[in-house]
């Protein structure tokens with residue numbers, strides 16, 4: 133029962149709502165921040181992520197916009213791979229609750245590398261190392 137619920141949660145793109153204060157005019161607005169993008173379901177979010185348009189704050193008062201950098205977990209539930217994208221080089225993700233492909237997610241700090249990794253993994257040119265069998 134519990135296991136089923138965890139699996140369902142992990143197959144959805146995740147977002148949080150935050151109050152963000154515009155660095156230009158100090159206007160505070162609510163915005164949705166995505167922390168996880170799931171392929172192939174969230175095609176729209178994937179495109180935004182790869183175009184560097186995800187988690188963009190657009191101020192309705194002064195019309196300025198700025199990017200909010202948070203670590204994002206990109207995962208593909210069909211091809212079974214996951215990659216963390218974080219601008220912060222010292223970011224270390226918390227391990228997932230149970231051992232599966234999310235456990236092997238590597239961290240990349242560069243959008244170009246993220247694009248390349250996704251392309252390679254989608255076409256199964258590159259494989260994330262399998263978990264050691266003796267640990268099971």
Ligand SMILES: [Zn+2]
Pocket residue numbers: 154155156157158159191192193194195196
């Ligand atoms: Zn503003």
